[in-house]
Amino acid sequence: MTSLMPNKSMAVAPQVTIAAIAIDHLCFSYPDRLRVLDNICLQISPGERVGIIGHNGCGKTTLFMTLCGALAPTSGTIRLMDKPVLAGGFNSQIGLLFQNPNNQLFSASVREDVRFGPVNMDLPPHQVDERVESAIALTGLQDLAERPPHHLSGGEKQMVAIAGLLAMTPQIVLYDEPTASLDIRSRRRLITFMQGLQQTMVIASHDLEFLLEVCDRILIMYQGKIVADGHPQDIMGDDTLMHTYDLEKPHSLIPHTINHHK
Numbered sequence: 610m611t612s613l614m615p616n617k618s619m620a621v622a623p624q625v626t627i628a629a630i631a632i633d634h635l636c637f638s639y640p641d642r643l644r645v646l647d648n649i650c651l652q653i654s655p656g657e658r659v660g661i662i663g664h665n666g667c668g669k670t671t672l673f674m675t676l677c678g679a680l681a682p683t684s685g686t687i688r689l690m691d692k693p694v695l696a697g698g699f700n701s702q703i704g705l706l707f708q709n710p711n712n713q714l715f716s717a718s719v720r721e722d723v724r725f726g727p728v729n730m731d732l733p734p735h736q737v738d739e740r741v742e743s744a745i746a747l748t749g750l751q752d753l754a755e756r757p758p759h760h761l762s763g764g765e766k767q768m769v770a771i772a773g774l775l776a777m778t779p780q781i782v783l784y785d786e787p788t789a790s791l792d793i794r795s796r797r798r799l800i801t802f803m804q805g806l807q808q809t810m811v812i813a814s815h816d817l818e819f820l821l822e823v824c825d826r827i828l829i830m831y832q833g834k835i836v837a838d839g840h841p842q843d844i845m846g847d848d849t850l851m852h853t854y855d856l857e858k859p860h861s862l863i864p865h866t867i868n869h870h871k
């Protein structure tokens with residue numbers, strides 16, 4: 610007799626979603642600056658776009674440096690796609706876009722710069738070429754591909770740095786102030802571009818309007834702690850919460866009255 614009732618051998622294991630980023634009781638101190646990260650616990654799911662906002666010096670960049678293994682936590686653990694982050698090692702699942710693109714670009718041409726990551730990943734040459742050309746096309750850099758990166762504008766450099774990251778196809782990308790050097794046109798282009806990306810992304814920025822357009826979750830960081838976590842409109846639209854942590858509600862969330870002239 611065939612039974613439709615599940616028995617032990619038929620039982621389907623419940624689907625467990627692995628967190629893209631799992632941070633457990635993370636603390637970090639610099640030798641002369643203690644508790645820059647203060648007991649952070651956080652889970653980020655694959656595909657989430659998380660914005661981090663907070664006052665200057667609250668620890669956003671330091672958090673990014675621990676996530677990509679450039680700094681070793683003082684205590685606590687970080688797992689990316691269920692693998693522990695090895696401080697000082699190469700963590701291929703994660704990429705970091707630096708606050709200043711000049712720190713990321715050093716080759717003789719844009720194409721060479723974008724090649725640098727994939728070449729160092731021991732990939733077969735045809736895969737390196739494919740990745741480079743696809744990252745250049747995705748970021749719209751075809752016309753600049755042979756130019757030296759240090760001759761480009763700030764916004765163009767930013768896109769080259771992003772192309773270099775994308776060519777390594779990390780599952781998680783950390784963006785530190787990605788709009789800092791962009792004019793309105795480049796900023797708009799970056800927004801459209803990021804809205805189309807499938808990766809898990811964490812973006813630290815003071816450009817709250819930008820985060821409203823790109824993110825589906827916002828964290829407020831204050832003195833090394835995560836003090837609020839929620840939907841962008843709920844967090845950034847909350848006057849009291851924003852003022853408590855030295856932030857201002859973005860303009861687009863302030864209701865405006867229109868005076869009609871007769």
Ligand SMILES: Nc1ncnc2c1ncn2[C@@H]1O[C@H](COP(=O)(O)OP(=O)(O)OP(=O)(O)O)[C@@H](O)[C@H]1O
Binds near residue numbers: 641666667668669
């Ligand atoms: N190498 C370092 N040695 C000692 N202290 C440091 C070092 N780097 C950063 N700090 C301090 O750690 C704190 C956090 O700095 P961090 O750069 O992480 O802040 P942030 O939130 O990214 O700031 P911002 O919004 O200005 O970019 C600050 O007080 C800073 O002065």
